[in-house]
Amino acid sequence: MIGEIIAIGDELTSGRIVNTTSGLAARHLFLLGHQIRAMHTIGDDPKLIGTTLKAAVERSDFILVTGGLGATSDDLTNEAVIKALGLNGAVHPGVKANIESRLGRGEQAAIPLAKLANLPEGVEVLDPDCRMAGYLLWYHNKPLYFLPGVPPQMEFLLRNEVVPRLQAFDAGHAQPVCQRIYRTCGLYEIEINKRLKPLEDQNIEIGYYPVGAEVHVSLTCHRLQKGVENSDFIRTDAFIREALGDDLYGFNEDTLAAVTGKLLAQHGLMLGVAESCTGGLIAASLTEIPGSSRWFKGGTVVYANEAKERLLGIKAETIAKNGAVSSTVARAMAAGTVNHLGCDIAVAATGIAGPDGGTADKPVGTVYLGLAFRGHVSSRRHLFHGSRRQVQEKTAQSAIDMVRRTLLDFNPAQ
């Protein structure tokens, strides 16, 4: 289906906050086979909210509106929608009850309850517990989804409430597209492009989406028959899997951390980390995964040299002789983690994230990864480009990928 996204808020039109939510929603919906025709970002201007919404409803199949649903005086979406579409407002009993149950009497008095709970009549509130703002409004038989502007809430409701409803609604319409995302780590876009060259000029679409050290490849194919994957899709899918090999770590919504965690859990192994230049980002990526305690034991952020000595027992001479950014120290960090933390496998990162600290030999972006597993310690040198944060992110992705590749090669019987 074809949709439009409308984001509301003066903080967006003034450029104070970069609007990332619309792009995120567009990407998510695109991967599900929908097309976003346009995204609008509008200030807290009821009249323009109204005219934009009306124009969008006229030409598109569904609309996503984000922002302006809060309790403060600059939140104007509900009033604007009621007025623009000629609807009645009504206090939503579920939203009202939730606010009353959560707040003390004094706080209730301070909150413009009527404002928060006064929604267009007949809407379906999306959060079953009515804790988060957001609702579905049907208008001229088209679904209009209203979501909070706060990115995590928006994303949560989008994934869990909007998408299932949209897919159910769409099931009655033509579903023209089947699509799969192939997620890789450690390959440049241009290399993947070369491997997939034979697929060009066929009746399929291939898209490339670099995300730090990862590249995601999308395969899009038009279905000839509803619910049936056509033979083009099946043949192309097999070709892509073969071409990407072990560089392919997962599909669609898989993440590198979750896939790696699953491998660790399968082998009953506990992972530890030692981080210098990434400063905690490897551990933070791993522990973002629910249930990571089953396969992640912990680690150290040994940012200062003294921390490397005190927490991992690395000798000051080793650092002085080789430099903190060296393959020797990366190995010592990994080995020290196995010893001090008592984990089964450990990965370590030391490097120069920048913007300062680079030399001719070791420019900004130089990173050494170390890995210790079953008495064997290895290391690998990388050179990453980009800002400080980009170097840190690419390093964290590559470190997790190093664990994944080690486990792919691991045969417990040997």
Add this chain to the structure above:
Amino acid sequence: MIGEIIAIGDELTSGRIVNTTSGLAARHLFLLGHQIRAMHTIGDDPKLIGTTLKAAVERSDFILVTGGLGATSDDLTNEAVIKALGLNGAVHPGVKANIESRLGRGEQAAIPLAKLANLPEGVEVLDPDCRMAGYLLWYHNKPLYFLPGVPPQMEFLLRNEVVPRLQAFDAGHAQPVCQRIYRTCGLYEIEINKRLKPLEDQNIEIGYYPVGAEVHVSLTCHRLQKGVENSDFIRTDAFIREALGDDLYGFNEDTLAAVTGKLLAQHGLMLGVAESCTGGLIAASLTEIPGSSRWFKGGTVVYANEAKERLLGIKAETIAKNGAVSSTVARAMAAGTVNHLGCDIAVAATGIAGPDGGTADKPVGTVYLGLAFRGHVSSRRHLFHGSRRQVQEKTAQSAIDMVRRTLLDFNPAQ
């Protein structure tokens, strides 16, 4: 003046590329005293490009259009504009000459020269050397600026060619704004709203933007005289600072981590962290700041209980008796960090990030922060709402804020 921004490209509406250029342009223009009414992001769809442009010209004083000026078949802006506004196309001699002088004969043949050089009749090309795409088109006495979608080119032409022309055009009726952002941590939006209640109905605008455990407040005020901050702004600014007190950590582009790091550096103190539920996120936030090695020593991610014992020397009995999520363990983690890492001040976090692991006593979102400084150890209990990642992020923000508040109260002379 009031303007609108239109960004063009399928790579934007598919979410493959996040549109950062519109926000950047909006911010730049906003700070010069202009107001952006709306930003539109549109796919490579000539009809919608046309209708959006026409609607925008009707209601706004100037328009900025980015993208779709290139040589490939999906670059459709010129054709769409010519058609939508009923203009004639004409080969621009300067652009044509530049392309011919830069390219060899073979390359010229391969490039659709007519496409690149065929602009709406009568436009002024912005780049004096005609190397970059981009022009100014006057339509119904309003300036329409067309710029390349590539961010650095867009920004260069915006600053050097668009802004001077726009300011000259605007010279008669300028009404610049002054704006300040107040960044707080540890207060609910509704509490800030209450404190700032007396400011409502004045000739100023106040906006609220929650970001995890932080809330950012914007104050916008129209200048009465160019270059002079008016008395409303000065008075309101003083009121807001007073009302927010120590909950206010910074202004405009400040971050909690950078502000806290600056305080640490001022006092010559090295910080250490111990993280359980945040899993590295506190350290990752701190080490995102360039130069953090001057005030951040390192830390541990003691995710498993055994990690707490091995890396921080916390006794198994202490954990068994109090539970890993307890004020006792939070304090022991902070104190253990000072001892094991040898830092001056340490903050620790232990909690239940979810989605599982909650109990009646300690539901998901329960977090204990511990802080050790100068022989004194304290702790604080929080209850955060949201997804696993949101609980982790709010915990990390609050932990860093706990360090900041400790240093605010710190008098080295005592």
